[in-house]
Amino acid sequence: GQNIDQPTEMTATEGAIVQINCTYQTSGFNGLFWYQQHAGEAPTFLSYNVLDGLEEKGRFSSFLSRSKGYSYLLLKELQMKDSASYLCASRDSNYQLIWGAGTKLIIKP
Amino acid sequence: ETGVTQTPRHLVMGMTNKKSLKCEQHLGHNAMYWYKQSAKKPLELMFVYNFKEQTENNSVPSRFSPECPNSSHLFLHLHTLQPEDSALYLCASSPEGDTGELFFGEGSRLTVL
Numbered sequence: 721g722q723n724i725d726q727p728t729e730m731t732a733t734e735g736a737i738v739q740i741n742c743t744y745q746t747s748g749f750n751g752l753f754w755y756q757q758h759a760g761e762a763p764t765f766l767s768y769n770v771l772d773g774l775e776e777k778g779r780f781s782s783f784l785s786r787s788k789g790y791s792y793l794l795l796k797e798l799q800m801k802d803s804a805s806y807l808c809a810s811r812d813s814n815y816q817l818i819w820g821a822g823t824k825l826i827i828k829p
Numbered sequence: 830e831t832g833v834t835q836t837p838r839h840l841v842m843g844m845t846n847k848k849s850l851k852c853e854q855h856l857g858h859n860a861m862y863w864y865k866q867s868a869k870k871p872l873e874l875m876f877v878y879n880f881k882e883q884t885e886n887n888s889v890p891s892r893f894s895p896e897c898p899n900s901s902h903l904f905l906h907l908h909t910l911q912p913e914d915s916a917l918y919l920c921a922s923s924p925e926g927d928t929g930e931l932f933f934g935e936g937s938r939l940t941v942l
Contacts, residue, residue: 724871753929762833762919762933763872807872811929816885819871 722746724820726808731826732798740793740806740823748813752784752791755807757822763807766793795825803827832856835920835934842910843942850905850937852920860926861903863895866917866936878903879926910941 723745732738744752751770757763769775769784769791781794795802808820833854842848854861863875877885878897892914894906903920917938921931 728869751929760935762935763931764933765930768929809872809929815926815929816874817872817929817931821869821871 722810722812722818724808724810724818726806726820726823728821729824729826731828732795734798734800734827734829736798737794737796738798738825740795740808740825742791742793742808742820744789744791744808744810744818744820746810746812746818749786750811750813750815752782753809753811753817754782754791754793755809756804757807758804766806798827800827800829833920833922833932833934835918835937837937838935839938839940841940841942842907844910844912846910847906847908849907850918850920850939852903852905852934854901854903854920854922854932854934856922856932858922858924858932859900860923860928861897861900862921862923862931863903863905864919864921864933866919872919876905877926884926907939910939912941915939915941 726742754766755763767782774783779796784791805822805824807822809817836851860879865873875889876895881897896904917936919936920934923931
């Protein structure tokens, strides 16, 4: 079966760094996506990885290892506004997105 | 503002009611989606429309009926729902049907009594 695993909840301190991990098992692979969803708001696209390695976009970076079925989202210089849920999704051979249940990130002062 | 607008934002209905959720996108996209989001569960894809044609129907009960009159509008008609259908219903759009970069609306929070 197809499956995405990510931690349910994480807590970090303002100004620090946090890494949110995601492991995936899908039928084929056509990319790994990260979305951010603030409470009561729409999910918004953060990043896309299809090749191994690190993609950096400002304070946020996303890493992919296809051989390990593993990705992480790295958030640096955490700000209170980064408190949100982070959704990992893998696109399978049929170009369907398979979603994780999301990681709720709590930032403390 | 994501360019995708959903109404109503909140809806409470009885099990015998009939209601509709509306989604409108102002992005010029050709694909539109309905997702169900329940607490602590992955997003569930319900329906996909690509160029107004339904291309996916992921075994959704017939009490949910989609309608896509044009590439900018999408409806989800609801009738004789069950309490377990209470959830956040998200609409999304994308330039094409096979992209992973989706543009979501803020959702319609549905409560079935």
